[in-house]
Amino acid sequence: MASSGRKRLSSVGLASAVFAATWAGVFACSTTETSYIEEDDEPETPDAGFDTQPSAESGLGVLTFMPERSYSGYDGTHRFIVPVAVYDSADDLDVTVDDPAAAEIAAKKLTNPVRTDGTTDNGKYFFVTVKKPGTITLTATSQGKRATSTITVADYAPARWAAGEARYENGSGGDPPCTDCHVNGKAIDHSPAALATADDEKIAVVITTGISTSGFPIKIDNQAGGHQWTVTDAERDGLVTYLRSLEPKGFK
Secondary structure (H helix, E strand, O other), X not given: OEEOOOEOOEOOEOOHHHHHHHOEOEOOOOOOOOEOOOOOOOOOOOOOOOOOOOOOOOOOOOOEEEOOEEEEEEOOOOOOEEEEEEEOOOOOOEEEEOOOOOEEEEEEOEOOOEOOOOOEXXXXXXXXXXXXXXXXXXXXXXXXXXXXXXXXXXEOOHHHHHHHXXXXXXXXXXXXXXXXXXXXXXXXXXXXXHHOOOOHHHHHHHHHHOEOOOOOEOOEOOEOOOOEOOXXXXXXXXXXXXXXXXXXXXXX
């Protein structure tokens, strides 16, 4: 039985509040940047020259994990990675997982930490490679402070990945393959750097309806129906699985 809908969405970051904002564009055909810093559209008010905010490196702010909640999957065959960041930590930062058998943690850096507005993302980034399904709890500690983040890991059947790869690479039912747009850095990022804060159901809805999680239709140049694809149930579930297995973009 086929699931049909309209065609798709866009992205900017990974934090719950910030990641939610990025979801407004997780699938739109444009470029993206990876950052956990929340945008503030309000103009800054002069403060007579006094710096009232501690620097991100000072350790004087609130130790923060971003995102606080994210999603991934596991199928026993492919690699699934979730990128996370910690803000306002000192050099003694330690990031651990509640069950060492559930995940591996590796420090990473942004390819370009300078944002388009000229500010610098001072987060300390990590790749979390999941090793089994379930709920993973990460804990960051620094200077006596503590913050946590959870990753909900779905248990995927191995065949899902193959179905997703085939739809992604080859297209189906007259619809083009995803690689027509999403190759070689073109179009919006839909790797875990952009999708990790959305659960499987939300990603599936975006694929089949073309409506972003913010409620706006995703438009594509020269595509009358926008980002709305007709997929079988197996293709839909496979695409969710395949996208979760992509290497997170924007890191080195």
